[in-house]
Amino acid sequence: MTEETAPRAAARRVGIADVAARAGVSLGTASKALNGRGRLREETRARVRAAAEELGFAPSNVARSLLTGRTFTVGVITTDSYGRFGIPVMRGAEDSLAAGEMIAFLCDSRDDPIREQHHLRKLLERRVDGIIVAGRRTDVRRPLGDDLPVPVVYAFAPSGGAHDCSVVSDERGAGRLAVRHLAKTGRRRIAHITGPHSHASARERATGMSEALAAHGLELVGEPFFGNWTEAWGRFAAAQMLRAHPDVDGVFCGNDVVARGVTDGLREAGISLPMQIGVVGVDNWGLVAEAARPPLTTVDLGLEEIGRRSAELLLDAINGRPAPGVHVVPAHLVVRES
Amino acid sequence: MTEETAPRAAARRVGIADVAARAGVSLGTASKALNGRGRLREETRARVRAAAEELGFAPSNVARSLLTGRTFTVGVITTDSYGRFGIPVMRGAEDSLAAGEMIAFLCDSRDDPIREQHHLRKLLERRVDGIIVAGRRTDVRRPLGDDLPVPVVYAFAPSGGAHDCSVVSDERGAGRLAVRHLAKTGRRRIAHITGPHSHASARERATGMSEALAAHGLELVGEPFFGNWTEAWGRFAAAQMLRAHPDVDGVFCGNDVVARGVTDGLREAGISLPMQIGVVGVDNWGLVAEAARPPLTTVDLGLEEIGRRSAELLLDAINGRPAPGVHVVPAHLVVRES
């Protein structure tokens, strides 16, 4: 067998005992030195640290956890297969967690309650310190379970449980921001093209829109166009709208995908954007908003911030300071060219 | 304090000792009963199981791990912030891992080696059984570290390490499949619009394309259009191409985003698709491919399969059957209307 093909021998695991031996101290002393506890001579501390360094010692979190009862680990259960909403939320959560030296298990429940319970069990067996449940719809969801031994924070999709902690986006605020922008840029005849009426987000955004319209002394042109969250629907509805209300000068779209369809539909109908009609979407989904012609002005729901807040609230709860209730993360406008 | 506002008391953790007590057996017996080892009367086994069930007992994986040295946990380090490539790979990996009752820690290195080493250390401290490193470019990457105490599998971005195990997509095969499809549907004057020449994937796909063209006795029309992975580039290049070679009847695009730009560019130049020109992309990125007009025929690189294979190979390595080398996952054509 040549050097070339020989599999590398697995490195033996170095324990704190090895470090202690090399530094010529007892096991307990080594522990104190490495963790900065107890009273030790600075020289000893340094010697131990050096030994640990040389040996490439990585303390076993599992042994430590067994003793302390904390794993510095949380579980994130996402219902949307790492989709449009779960991803930014996860990224934000990881951000906050890393700051607390914690790390996250990722589980995808695919919206299946059975799978969700399975993952819950796996997480509990691993003694996570807490759990974040990230949904994909803004509609209220059933709690993960009752009487769980660890705190839970619901992100994006709020829990229906009375004492639960949820972090959600400001859907109404998004509608208000969008319309306020249209009004401020001089649009007076505003229409609305959005997704399914069965989605809470579509309804809430429309409600926010109505509030803002009223605040500006405006009225919606025609009825809202409820449809689905596709570009094709956006194009179709834009054409229809143009036929029914040729004098529209602003369109608030329920999300960016629809907005992109709307811009395409309008442009292909000979409208010049944003001169004749202003369009505003919701989501600030880079890929869609930036590829649209013109690039979309849109409302960012702050998904990453939802993730960050969720993780922070979870850490607080883990540390004995729970903050039950629904926490709303503000939305903000991202102005591009539409 | 009313029932309504009282915070729910944290449920006390139930241990195997509680189960044993309730079942009226010793601690060791309870363990055997629950794990199906040793010789026990079936009645006893049932009694213990029942007790565990009633108490909602969840065995502590951390205690078990300390003893057995296995955590049934792996780490996934992704370099692309859960982006276009990391996500499907992760989903596939989770798939395979769940089958082995394993669970994954997710870390996002953001392509920063410092952050990567930090995460590596955290994972090692938690005694993961193995690690998957998911990249975002197909270019070769530097190994995670040498002499690591656990097996590592590189997904998508192969490792440069001689004894390492990598799972990659078949970029050349993708180019070949695309051209073969164009040729089979009667296209004879084929052009190529793609991303940056600096990307290995752009070069490899072009190479595969050339091979397939040669196999069909065809020659590329003009030089390949190297640019960037954007729709705007696709539109621009399409117009340019049309001017230089008005008789083109097929375009192989380096990816779906470019392909979508190309279809828009061609359509807006008055070409009817797919009658006059056939277009094929690469990626099968649903969002893009399905929203294009017409929906894109494209090559799927099998990203989820890469994730699944990676996890399987990792599990094999963990179980003492490493399979070093570069494993190629085949691509396949997805026919839509373009």
Next chain:
DNA sequence: ATGAAAGCGCTAACAA
């Protein structure tokens, strides 16, 4: 300032 020893929750070898 340092060492010795107990114990976290579980499994497995050995005794009964």
Next chain:
DNA sequence: TTGTTAGCGCTTTCAT
């Protein structure tokens, strides 16, 4: 068939 016991790798009293 069941009970008893010795650790897994570490932290943390309590002695020294």
